[in-house]
Amino acid sequence: MTNVLHVNATVSCPHGGRASYLPAAPRVNLSGLPAATVAGVWLIAGCPFTVGPKPQPCVTIRWVTPAARVTVAGAPVVTQASTGLCLSAEQVPQGPPLVTVVQQRTKGV
Numbered sequence: 487m488t489n490v491l492h493v494n495a496t497v498s499c500p501h502g503g504r505a506s507y508l509p510a511a512p513r514v515n516l517s518g519l520p521a522a523t524v525a526g527v528w529l530i531a532g533c534p535f536t537v538g539p540k541p542q543p544c545v546t547i548r549w550v551t552p553a554a555r556v557t558v559a560g561a562p563v564v565t566q567a568s569t570g571l572c573l574s575a576e577q578v579p580q581g582p583p584l585v586t587v588v589q590q591r592t593k594g595v
Contacts (some may be wrong), residue, residue, distance in 0.1 A: 488567040490556065491522035496587035499544035499572040503533030505583060513558035524552045525561035528583075530572060535580060544572035544580045 490499070492515075497505040510525035520526075528547035537544050551569040552562035564570075572580045 488565045490516060490553070491564045491585065492516040492519040493522065494519050495522060495585065497520070497528070497547070498584050499530050499533050499535075499547075500545065500581035500584060501533050501535040503530040503544050503572075504536075504545055505530045510561065514558045521558050523558045523561035524549050524564065524565040525559070525564065528570075533572075533580075535574075542574040542576070542578055542580065545575050546573050547571070547583050550574055583593075 488507050489560045493509055494508050499505065505528050508527040508529065512520040528532050530544045535541060535544035537539070540580060542584070547570050549564050549568050549570040553565050554562070555567070556563045570583045572583050574580055577586035
């Protein structure tokens, strides 16, 4: 079991851009804050990544292995152990997101 992410979890792209979460189901709260699910939107701001002449900053996160057994409004929750991909505006994979700070009370598989 690993910690479930919520809206205040500290998540970043591999290049230092900060991710923020826009919840799809704000009714389920962890420590008073909406739980993170794959149905919500993860936006990244401040990614400096540039390859060649064209900038390819990370702008979103797509979680590919969320929790298998815990859902909120039918959508799997995102845990500290979930695997994801940071994507550019053209949906080019840029690397895995880094989860550094999460709530410590609620766990899921």
